[in-house]
Amino acid sequence: MNWLTQTLGSAIGKKLLMAITGLSFIGFLAAHLAGNLTIYGGKDAFNSYAEHLHALGPLLTVAELGLLTFALIHVLTGALLFYQNWRARPTRYAVDRSSGGRSIGSRTMPYTGVIILAFVIFHLINFSFVDKRHITIFELVASAFQNPLYVVAYVAAMVVVALHVSHGFWSLFQTLGANHPKYMPAITIIGLGLSLVFAIGFGFIPVYILFIA
């Protein structure tokens, strides 16, 4: 085996892949959220943000392809980790109680991950892979969120993302080896803060559109 695949294929290497791809998703989410916030500026602001974005042309395509690759890596590696971890304990405990380490976020990583995946596909089908020649992006979004079921699904998905990030954020620093007694408490707090920002920032948009806009 070549040194690279050997390093990346190890227990730590796989986590490294998760951490780097996860970090990039967090970066993506942050940028995406910043863009989406223009929706509070009204229809035009939002549409012009979308236009500017698409004006990036090939750059955007590269970013999209990058994200897609990272997503594949994150999902496939996550699936492999899940399988290996499950196999590492063939017989389960009759009583399994946490001694205080696990959090809801950490316990549910694979499950929140799958939900996020499903959501992302659903989300892309809704807003990306549609014929946008006759409709502005704002109209698309606004009409989708007229359906309360959509709103509920979106809000729920954002809570799920928040859960994933609540563990994922500090965890990625730990994986990268950046656990330092001076900084870790801050990183943990930032992680929780970020999850809240994602949940509220993204989650409030459909609610805003349904009830307010």
Add this chain to the structure above:
Amino acid sequence: MTKTINITLKIWRQKGPEAKGRLETANAANISTDMSFLEMLDVVNEKLTVDGKEPIAFESDCREGICGSCGCVVNGEAHGPEKGTSLCQLHMRHFNDGDTIVIEPWRARAFPIIKDLIVDRAALDDLIRAGGYISVNTGSAPDANTLPVPQRDAELAFDAAACIGCGACIAACPNASAMLFVGAKVSHMALLPQGRPEAAKRALSMVGKMDDLAFGNCSNHKECEAVCPKEISITNIARLNREYIKAGFGSAEK
């Protein structure tokens, strides 16, 4: 204050590695709260023996929390409910009259059951064999004070070296991962100047071995740290990650 309590035990009994095991019920009557958990099991075993039954097989030796022989999962927690306490140091004063206690062996693919509560932890020796040492032949050492070691580093190295190799971290980890064990060993040696020359090689080979032995991966659940009788910190796992990443990408070592 000393008092006596009665408790019901549900204990994993398994005749051999291939046999099917199950939880069996036993009563522990008139248990003094000053007893240790293992002394309580001794009492149960004395009774089983006199009654013509086979006593429960479990391991222990030092009974003062240092040899790492003992360990079971008690009510779902490795080494029981007390923080920083190995099973032999857990006292019955932490239980109440009428309690039911479920006792199971460490469970992990890398730790096959031998009998009842005894598991085979040879995998931990295999990990050490893969690189948990500093290569120095007897007689070739320089004077001990030749290399000063900052007191803080020595203390941190000690914190990591305090590992007793009981395997609770693996038992408690939802993924049966050995990262705290390996992290502690790699940290112990990486923090000391004596251990630096082989640091890259050690990190690569111990992690490689860990994968071969069918331990799980680390999801940073922190259960290991929570059950460790020596309260070894997961900062040692972070250090292992660092050492490994450095070794994997930054060293010539393969």
Add this chain to the structure above:
Amino acid sequence: MSLNANIPLGPLTDKWDQHRFKLKLVNPANKRKYDILVVGTGLAGASAAASLAELGYNVKAFTYHDSPRRAHSIAAQGGINAAKNYTNEGDSIWRLFYDTIKGGDFRSREANVYRLAQVSNNIIDQCTAQGVPFAREYGGLLANRSFGGAQVSRTFYARGQTGQQLLIGAYSAMMRQVALGKVELLTRREMLDVVVSNGRAQGIVVRNMVTGELETYAGHAVLLCTGGYGNVFYLSTNAMNCNVTATYRAYRRGAYFANPCFTQIHPTCIPVHGTYQSKLTLMSESLRNDGRVWVPKQAGDKRAPSEIPESERDYYLERKYPSFGNLVPRDVASRNAKEQCDMGKGVGETGLAVYLDFRDAIQRDGRDTIEKKYGNLFQMYEKITADNPYEMPMMIYPAVHYTMGGLWVDYNLMSSVDGLFVLGEANFSDHGANRLGASALMQGLADGYFVIPYTIGGYLNTVSWDPVTAEGPAFSQTVKEVDEKIQRLLSVNGTRTVDDFHRELGLIMWDYCGMSRKDEGLEKARGMIQDLREEFWNDVRVPGADRDLNQSLEKAGRVADFLEFSELMIIDALQRRESCGGHFNEGFQTEENEALRDDENFSHVAAWEFAGDGAEPVFHKEPLVFENVELATRSYK
């Protein structure tokens, strides 16, 4: 018959150098032709296995533990001595030698002890290079503390877990050799007999503790590194599984047992709580550096310690031994605690305890300093007793701790059976009648790292390197005898458990062969042991099968040996018509109740030869010659 210890001639300081020079070397190419069996992987065994493998020998290492790292050495807390003189207090090899000889009450060999002091410094170097995280000063250099029986600080330590760290060092050195294929590690194997034929050790019989199978192994030399026999007392600070089987079985095959009655009672242990108690916990002697030992002046004073004013406390060690104070050697501290309790001044529920008080030290140095030095010990104490020693004085009482006696060995560490070497606590060599704190770790590692690698060559040069196999009548006969004993144990099917017998034996030994002994008591105990042994073989119940993991059977075999060996201890105690070190016979004491030695008649090692079941063992004397130290009455006043 007088025993020859093969002590080299010449001045004390040159003996070891001269000897090493004279020992014939084994050609490096020939070393790999020799198979060496190392039984026991504690400090002595692991260090020997690693060092011999580094030299090129083929080593097989056996332990009854599941991993070498669990050997009882792991439990040593306080530290390890060396004559580094890093503290500039005037320490030297000579002073360490002198303190150890004196601490042993002049019942050890000058040459051995001097060698021990000589190699002590190399041990610290070796362990540091292996990554043992010894305590350090802010400047990054090694720290020292003082220990009982010495007036200089020469003890190196790793918090309260020195033994653990040293063992991990030796264990990892050995695992490196396992990885290199030079050591074959055989865990969960209990040695049940030595195979001796033509007066030479040929191999061993072990029981595979998982399958129950009896296995045989042959070697050009056998090293017993199997630890001490303190568990003959049932309750001791030793780990639960420590036992005498390996050395006692070797004794029955012709190895002489030396000074079996020399046992050490450690003064600072957590007192006994109840009859269910399975073992006693040591509180490191280093605590006596800062803790002050006291009892109420008034017998029967039941007040809480905090309510007893200074003027009504008796700091009896400081009062009686002003120059050493709380740091008198272990035997002296233990006997004094017993004396205070016998006078009714003992404290706690049972009255069998004295206080070890940190109040003054905490006031002087602050809680943080004390916590840094002893934090883990305090924590351990609190876990066991549910009392907080920062607020309440600790309660302590003496407990059996270490056995100075062991198989007799010569200067080369070879027993009276050719090819059978004995290292560490299992031999009798260096501590005389009392061991000083922090010197067992030193001895175990000295034997394994720095003595046996040379001396074994001297022996191997006398035997052929032709391959050896575990075949032939000597092997099959020994296996047969081992199997017969196992079958006998399983077939009694009586009513009492093994632990029950062990507990009873322990009480007999503690009462009559413990901290202080009397002729009548010893005689009485001998009879009681014989009766108990008989009852054991008629009424013990050992459940389970032989070809299986069977912990009852393991224990039964060990207790059966204790039941025979304890009698040898009593015989030895009766023979020694003096008091010295850990052996205190009330018939021989000064007016101030201190041990009264008889240097004229008992300045010797008593080595016992097995003469058959039921026959009195044969006494052999190794006279001790003191050319370099003056035999003085130990005084710690």
